[in-house]
Amino acid sequence: MRPDIALMIAVFLDLLGFGMIVTNVQLHIESLVPKGFPAGPVIGAVLASTFVVQTLVSPRWGEASDRIGRKPVVVICSVLSAVGMLVYGFSVNLPLAFLSRIFSGLGAANVAVAQAMLSDEYEGEARTAALGRLSAALSAGLIIGPILGGQLAKRGHALTFGLLPDGAMAVGVVGGIASMLGALVLFLALPNVPPKEARQPGAKRMVFDVALLKDVPAVRPLILMAAIAWFSLAMLEGTFLRLINRLFGYDEDAFGFIFGYESLLGVVIQGVAIGWLARKFGDRRLLVVAYLAQGLGLALNPFAGTLQSFIWPLATLFVASTLFAFGTGVANPTIGGLASKAVPSDRQGELFGLLQAARSIGFVLGPILGGALFDVHPAWPYYLAGLVCVGAALVVSRWSEAKPTGTVNV
Numbered sequence: 001m002r003p004d005i006a007l008m009i010a011v012f013l014d015l016l017g018f019g020m021i022v023t024n025v026q027l028h029i030e031s032l033v034p035k036g037f038p039a040g041p042v043i044g045a046v047l048a049s050t051f052v053v054q055t056l057v058s059p060r061w062g063e064a065s066d067r068i069g070r071k072p073v074v075v076i077c078s079v080l081s082a083v084g085m086l087v088y089g090f091s092v093n094l095p096l097a098f099l100s101r102i103f104s105g106l107g108a109a110n111v112a113v114a115q116a117m118l119s120d121e122y123e124g125e126a127r128t129a130a131l132g133r134l135s136a137a138l139s140a141g142l143i144i145g146p147i148l149g150g151q152l153a154k155r156g157h158a159l160t161f162g163l164l165p166d167g168a169m170a171v172g173v174v175g176g177i178a179s180m181l182g183a184l185v186l187f188l189a190l191p192n193v194p195p196k197e198a199r200q201p202g203a204k205r206m207v208f209d210v211a212l213l214k215d216v217p218a219v220r221p222l223i224l225m226a227a228i229a230w231f232s233l234a235m236l237e238g239t240f241l242r243l244i245n246r247l248f249g250y251d252e253d254a255f256g257f258i259f260g261y262e263s264l265l266g267v268v269i270q271g272v273a274i275g276w277l278a279r280k281f282g283d284r285r286l287l288v289v290a291y292l293a294q295g296l297g298l299a300l301n302p303f304a305g306t307l308q309s310f311i312w313p314l315a316t317l318f319v320a321s322t323l324f325a326f327g328t329g330v331a332n333p334t335i336g337g338l339a340s341k342a343v344p345s346d347r348q349g350e351l352f353g354l355l356q357a358a359r360s361i362g363f364v365l366g367p368i369l370g371g372a373l374f375d376v377h378p379a380w381p382y383y384l385a386g387l388v389c390v391g392a393a394l395v396v397s398r399w400s401e402a403k404p405t406g407t408v409n410v
Helices: 003-022 025-032 039-068 070-089 094-106 110-121 124-159 167-189 211-215 219-248 252-281 283-306 313-342 345-376 380-396
Strands: none
Touching: 003 070, 003 110, 003 124, 003 167, 003 252, 025 039, 025 094, 025 219, 039 070, 039 094, 039 110, 039 219, 039 345, 070 094, 070 110, 070 167, 110 124, 124 167, 124 252, 211 219, 211 345, 219 252, 219 283, 219 313, 219 345, 219 380, 252 283, 252 313, 283 313, 283 380, 313 345, 345 380
16 A cells, blocks of 8 residues: 555544544533533633643654654554544543543644655655645545534444444544554555654754744734634634534534534635635735634624524524634635745744644633633623634734735734
């Protein structure tokens, strides 16, 4: 089997498992919180723990892959990810739930190492094509995983022929088996390639290297905008299942279809429409529209309850999801494109690290704050995230287009 095919299969299986667990984790953690204790911050902390661990260990995995080779690291990370899912399936208390997410964070570097392996093996257009195929496999997992996970979470006992008694166990065990199969494919199919001499095993990396923020001022507002985009997404992902369950009694299967739909729409936008939209409207105007759509989509979600006397709630939720998915699908690559224009070609790697840091910050703060606000009022996380996105649109509307190594005028 070709290495790139093996990586695609493994990434698909791992993201399939991840997508399955996403559909169940909010209600499952809520069921483990002691009565009388606020559930929102606990759910947020459990979700955020994955990204805290990922942020701390991913640079170390990168160093290890430079030193001992890509294959051992990508296999170990895939096994750790699978173990995290299996532990989740048997998480009958909060410590086990935290442990499952910590394992997931420890193994979350598998996709980045897979990308590095393809970058080692291919050059030029072949590299771009290989990375594109890996991205497609990742997206397919995020589309199919939530739909399958929603069904397993609701009908796991029947779908597993009585072997797995509840939804959390079903999604955890099936997701863990899928991810472990991916690790086995990697172990059997990937060649043992020694590290290249050009890599420097003794080099040390900071968790966040912020020198670029000082050297290229244009990057500062762009990194802030990236953190805002991820923060808004994390607010939604950390509370959406609880929202539709509280307002309408919808459960994991409805969440799975909506989340899968958002992932599919994001793939279509980023894979087909984003280039045409950028050429027609320009990055800055496109980013303004994206943030407005994202903010409107977020704020519209709670109104599905208010409007249900006139409109079927699922219809309102799908309209909100369409707006949000469009905004997110446009904002993230547009920010990356603007930032790339502002940074010299020899520092693009530093830029990628900062964008990853912004993602981590958003996914740490978003679930915790969103969960706490949800306990006060279910609509508040959506109103706050919507206002933040509208504020970001207003700020972006005052920018001039970024120039390489220039500054953004605000």
